[in-house]
Amino acid sequence: MPLRYPAFANKQVRQAASNSPPMRQGARGGGVAILQAALIDLGYPMPVSTRKTGIPDGVYGRETKAKVIAFQAKQSLVKDGIAARRTFNRLDAVMMKKTSMPLPKPAPPPPLPTSRDYKIGTTDPTIRPDPGAGAWNSVATTMTARVQKQLILEILPPRSASAALVIGDDAAHHLKHYMDNTERKLTIDLEGMIEEVRTAKMRFHNEVNQAKAFVEQLAVGEHRITSKMAEGARNRKSENGNWFFAIGGYSTWGKGLARVKKDASGRREYELDFEYKFFDRYNWDGGKAAEIFGITITDQFMGEFHRQGLAREYDCVGSIKRKLRWKDGEAIPAQQLLPASKR
Template sequence: MGNFTYSDLIALDLGKLGTAAADWKTMAGELSKLATSARDGLTAKSEGAQWTGVNADVTREFVRKTAKEFGDLQSEAESIAAVLSDAHAELTAYQKQAKSLTDDANKGNPSHDPPDPGFFVTDGPNGTVKVMEMLCTPEGPNQRTKDFMQYYADTLTGLVQHAAEVDAAAVSALRKSHGNDPNNAGHATYTSLDGEQLPRAKELASKGGKANAAERAELQRLWESLSPEARATLWLEKKDDLLAAGVLSPTAPQVAADAGAGRHGSESGGFDEWLTKRKMELIAEGADWKGMTDASRHMSHYLGNSGKPMDLPVDKMMGDVPEFKQYVDETVRLNQDAWRQQALDEFQKNGGKPVAIPVQARQDEGFYFGPDVDSNWFYAVGGTNSNVTGVVTAVPDADGKPKIGIDYQANVWDRYNWDEGKGVDIGPLNVPDGEMAKLHRTGNAQEFDMSGSSSVKHYDLGSAQPNGDPLPNPDDSRDGRLDPGREQRQGRTDGTEPSRMPDE
């Protein structure tokens, strides 16, 4: 599959690969019969015969080598069958995912208000995938549409790369199984593609936090491809490195909840916008002095006009707002029985050997930091999207019984914007509905993405019985202020100039 593309993945006829895997499995079965016959029949008779002289040495050795070749051929056929079967299963899954994502992209979401448009999906350069609007508009795509386009392009490109990597691993395993010697069978043997993928995964995991974006993406794909047993081997050996490389990063689509205020800098501003911005700078300063450090920091970053993403301190969010901690705990509680059973089934299937299973879950509705819940986080983020990602492991205890646990983190993401319908009224200062959004359109402020993950926590899911103990608390987190107003001053002066009167 040289220069493998999106079109190749969609059009690939995997029926032939499935047939080949089945044929090799049948051949391995027939060779097993021949190997048994040669070992129990031919070799046994040769060893038991009353040979004498030169004939005894030559004939016995010839029979032994012949019987061994039957065994080697059987092992080679079993290895080839296993590699082809694993490759067929993985490629089939990736093709199915790619077709499903393409259908979703084509249809859009007519039920959303306003409707999400459909997209056209095609090949990009160097194995990438290009996603475009089916119907272009003069004003161009809004932020939500851009997010969807990026999500589909990145996810489909990842599937194409994953398929190409599986193909390369299968080719390597087949070559090693055959050994490239037509007169000598029996070389490397495989029971799956783990033998090729696990060493590469260990190599990438060893980079830890120093892994670049491409290496992290490849590691994530390998992590998902490995069998539960091989994944456990990697996890138990490289856990800290895997966490540092972001193996628990969420893969759910991070899409803006709404269209936002419009295109940045698309309108001309004047005195009214200058006045609105100055009001908001004063509000941000006042919020910081009142202890609303996160609301102040985010507002200052918006007014700073850089548009750069910001990290969310998720541990602090859970510590500040117990209701949000309960929401995260509930996400785990709703899924822990199913996760525990899945790990237990895999543990038993693998003969009591350690297994590791990646999991992620989210609730149907995101969490809303209302003003009555916490005013700081209400003005900092408002409503958020979140999920829980983790690794469920089942390892044998001293008696060989399964000990099941999960290492997990909470993930939060949202977009900071002030679309129509959002105003702010703090103390004596009032900014009416729509004025904050206009700052973005006039280029006086800029929307930005926010995301973050909590520290990783371990929770015992139980052995013989499920565990009902409370889930662990978040790490302690200070707001980090050394003096009042530090964050809002940094946000306002990060590569930007103070507000000035128009035409000043």
């Protein structure tokens, strides 16, 4: 049967659990470290294997074999000191019973209103993030989670470019910020997301058009305008895997300084110093999975780091600005919608 304990989402562990090959004395690697950590979490201390750094060394030596035998004896298994299918299945069941915690129900994708109005003013709309994985540092820290965090950090920039190649540079950067466990805000590459994701570009253009329609109703003069409410959108994996894993669902809105005047013939002219704003809460609440060089990353698996205080959810923010000019009855020139570097 497939293993359910999130920390066992490791290629070496999965192979051992299917006897291809099982783990035995002499084996080495991250999977061995996960096995050692699970046994420690169950009350089988390994002072020799953890004496250098405080976490398991990933070496299947005599101490590890002895602890496997002790576990097998307690579970009425064959006491051979080999971690194979029956041993891992029993270990998986015991770890699930000891540490499992149901995930909160994931929030549905943000609704996409069919219309939107602006208002006079500068106050940004209220943003209500989804619940995420729960309270930070709300459950006991396990050795298996500590080992898994170390294995992930070893494949993330700046130590390695592996994750950037598999899930994308922005996704790897955002994941590293999560694992840094600081809760500091992260300013995303909003220009890059709009350029690389078709629906993100459509959302930006729609926001500009909504602001344009509102400005054209204003009286001659200068006006501060802001969206009445934020509008939701979502990066989908089929469009761009990098931004799907980096952000997923998010909220955007617009604001700016509008100037309405008339030319010598009485035709109305418009100027809008427009700002497009972005917000998302980087969290793990269901619906994503990726494998990076033998490590399967799922929402439950990543959310456990937050609950155990080993990583921390944080706010992603972003903003881009455009100077827009047009006349009554005209569209905004497409070139004005591009970043300065693309004009």
